[in-house]
Amino acid sequence: MKTKIGIDARPLAYGITGNSRYLAEVLKVIIPKHKDKEFYFFSNKPIHVVFNDLSYPNVCLVVEPKSIPGPLYLNFILPKRLKQNKIEVFWGTIQMLPIFKLPIPSYVNYHDLNFISAPETMAKWNYWQHKFLSPITLKNADMIFCLSKNTKEEIIEFRPNCKDKCIVVYPGVTKVKTNRSKLKIKFPKDFFLTVGTLEPRKNINRLVDAFIQFKTKYPKDKNSLLIMGRKGWGEEGDLLYQKLNDREIRAKGIQFIENPDENTLASAFQSCKAFFFPSLHEGFGLPLLEAMLEDKRCVASDIPVFKEILSDQCDLYIPAKDTNAWANAFHIMSNNTKERTPKFPTKKWTWQETAKKIEEVLFL
Numbered sequence: 001m002k003t004k005i006g007i008d009a010r011p012l013a014y015g016i017t018g019n020s021r022y023l024a025e026v027l028k029v030i031i032p033k034h035k036d037k038e039f040y041f042f043s044n045k046p047i048h049v050v051f052n053d054l055s056y057p058n059v060c061l062v063v064e065p066k067s068i069p070g071p072l073y074l075n076f077i078l079p080k081r082l083k084q085n086k087i088e089v090f091w092g093t094i095q096m097l098p099i100f101k102l103p104i105p106s107y108v109n110y111h112d113l114n115f116i117s118a119p120e121t122m123a124k125w126n127y128w129q130h131k132f133l134s135p136i137t138l139k140n141a142d143m144i145f146c147l148s149k150n151t152k153e154e155i156i157e158f159r160p161n162c163k164d165k166c167i168v169v170y171p172g173v174t175k176v177k178t179n180r181s182k183l184k185i186k187f188p189k190d191f192f193l194t195v196g197t198l199e200p201r202k203n204i205n206r207l208v209d210a211f212i213q214f215k216t217k218y219p220k221d222k223n224s225l226l227i228m229g230r231k232g233w234g235e236e237g238d239l240l241y242q243k244l245n246d247r248e249i250r251a252k253g254i255q256f257i258e259n260p261d262e263n264t265l266a267s268a269f270q271s272c273k274a275f276f277f278p279s280l281h282e283g284f285g286l287p288l289l290e291a292m293l294e295d296k297r298c299v300a301s302d303i304p305v306f307k308e309i310l311s312d313q314c315d316l317y318i319p320a321k322d323t324n325a326w327a328n329a330f331h332i333m334s335n336n337t338k339e340r341t342p343k344f345p346t347k348k349w350t351w352q353e354t355a356k357k358i359e360e361v362l363f364l
Contacts, residue, residue: 003036003037003038003088004037004038004040004085004086004087004088004089005037005038005039005040005087005088005089005091005362006040006042006082006085006087006088006089006090006091006104007023007027007039007040007041007042007090007091007093008042008043008074008078008090008091008092008093008094008096009023009041009042009043009047009061009093010042010043010044010045010070010093010094011023011093011094012024012041012043012047012048012051012054013043013044013045013046013047013048014048015048015050015230015259016050016259016260016261016262016265017197017230018111018284018286018287019093019094019111020048020051021171021286022109022147022171022286022354023093024051024054025171025172025174025351025354026351026354026355026358027039027054028053028054028351029351029352029354029355030355030358030359030362031054031056031058031059032056033359034058034359034363035057035058037058037363038058038059038060039056039058039059039060040059040060040062040085040087041054041059041060041061041062041063042062042063042078042081042082043061043062043063043064044063044064044067044068044069044070044073044077045063045064045067046063047061047063050261050262060085062081062085064077071129071133074096074097074098075098075099075100078098079098079100079102082102082104087104088104088105089104089105089106089107089362090102090104090105090106090107091106091107091108091109091358091362092106092107092108092109092137092141093108093109094109095108095109095110095111095130095134095137096108096133096137097136097137097140097141098140099133099136099140101140102140105142105364106140106141106142107141107142107143107144107145107361107362108137108141108143108144108145109145109147109169110144110145110146110147110151110155110166110283111147111151111283111284112147112151112154112281112282112283113134113151113154113155113158114130114201114281115127115130115131115134116154116158117154117281118201118280118281120200121199121200121201121280121281122200122201123233123234135159138155138158138159138162139159141162141165142165143165143167143361144162144165144166144167145167145169145357145358145361146166146167146168146169147168147169147170147171147283147284148168148170148283148284148305148308149168149308150283150304150305150308151168151283151284151305152166152167152168167357167361169354169357169358170284170349170353170354171284171286171289171349171351171354172289172349172350172351172352172353172354172355173286173289173290173292173293173346173349173350173351174350174351175293176262176263176265176266177266178263178266178267178270179263180267182263183263183264183267184264185257185260185264187226187267187268187271188223188224188226188253188255189222190222190223190224190273191223191224191225191226191255191271191272191273192211192223192224192225192226192272192273192274192275192276192330192333193226193228193268193269193272193274193275193276193291194207194225194226194227194228194275194276194277194278195227195228195229195265195268195287196229196277196279196287197229197230197231197232197237198229198230198231198232198236198237198240198241198244199232199233199234199236199237200234200235200236200280201279201280201281201282202229202232202236202278202279202280203278203279203280203301203320203321204227204229204236204240204278205235205236205239205240205243206278206320206321206323206326207225207276207278207326208225208227208240208243208244208249208254209323210323210324210326210327210329210330211225211252211253211254211326211327211330212249212252212254213323213324213327214327214328214330214331214334215252215253217327217331218331218334221334223253223273223330223334224253224254224255225253225254225255225276225330226255226257226268226272227244227254227255227256227257228256228257228260228264228265228268229256229258229259230258230259231258244256266290269290269291269293269294269296270294272291272296273296273333273334273336274296274297274298274299274333274336275287275288275291275296275297275298275299276298276299276300276326276329277298277299277300277301277306278300278301278318278320278326279300279301279303279320280301280303280320280321281303282301282303282305282306283305284305284309285300285305285306285309288300288306288309288310289309289349292309292310292340292344293344293346293349295339295340295343295344296340297314297315297316297333297336297338297339297340298310298315298316299315299316299318299326299329299333300315300316300317300318301317301318301319301320302317302318302319302320303320311340311342313341313342314338314340314341316329316332316333
């Protein structure tokens with residue numbers, strides 16, 4: 001039974017994102033259960049303050065004194081740190097393992113194969129990094145935690161010899177206790193919600209254009225569009241960021257909340273009329289679970305992975321690049337008064353179940 005567990009904790013350096021939420025929620029289940037083990041968090045940057053609750057007595061932070069570019073850190077610094085701390089098993093949490101196979105059991109999370117299925121949504125440097133390193137990571141991994149069946153199928157198609165070491169480990173979802181009195185932001189009375197980093201893959205710019213088209217056609221409509229996330233890269237990182245902070249755009253009922261805290265985010269899911277998720281490509285789609293848990297109907301891109309999550313009986317699938325269809329979806333949902341039917345199966349989507357599958361591998 002391994003007692004020193006090394007974890008790539010770099011997702012925890014960026015605040016609340018899909019990757020960091022997945023990692024943090026699993027760790028909150030696993031670490032308190034295994035007080036006889038030591039968990040080492042390795043990162044090239046300081047851990048964000050929102051994850052201070054992961055500072056358990058059996059957690060050791062190994063953070064570099066100076067920020068080091070991710071690829072250099074992963075391949076040349078991290079292996080040294082693992083050896084220095086006598087780590088017995090390593091969990092890579094962001095689709096990457098060092099190019100030279102580690103001398104210890106090594107497992108990796110895999111969210112997607114964007115560099116194959118959606119290369120146009122990636123920054124050039126990130127595309128080439130994944131194109132070059134993914135085959136090596138898949139070869140070096142002793143087990144691959146796939147975020148969805150779709151991701152597993154993509155990996156097997158890309159590298160058939162990986163079939164026996166791929167397992168599907170879905171995310172979970174937890175009801176968050178909210179405190180409305182601590183909200184620093186006032187939500188619109190009636191609003192649609194979307195969340196995500198401002199980057200091309202999230203397709204939020206098209207959703208904004210569709211909402212403006214909807215409001216132009218139905219000027220008396222009182223609904224707003226609330227966008228929560230952080231600034232990313234590319235056109236949707238720069239131009240969209242400027243666009244969302246433009247006075248004329250805000251006057252059309254579009255509000256952008258940057259880097260919301262957990263209380264604000266959870267309160268928005270509870271209060272929204274419907275949840276929109278227009279991504280061009282996703283490894284999974286955790287925000288959909290968060291919306292469904294609050295009995296919200298969802299409008300999402302018509303991509304395979306979302307068919308693993310949503311219900312054909314009450315959710316809408318929209319062609320991701322069809323602005324007119326998104327605008328029409330706003331009209332359909334503008335009079336939305338019904339809750340989810342059938343109810344969301346909460347027992348199926350728990351972090352306890354996610355953690356159970358991961359710890360069965362980590363502690364072999």
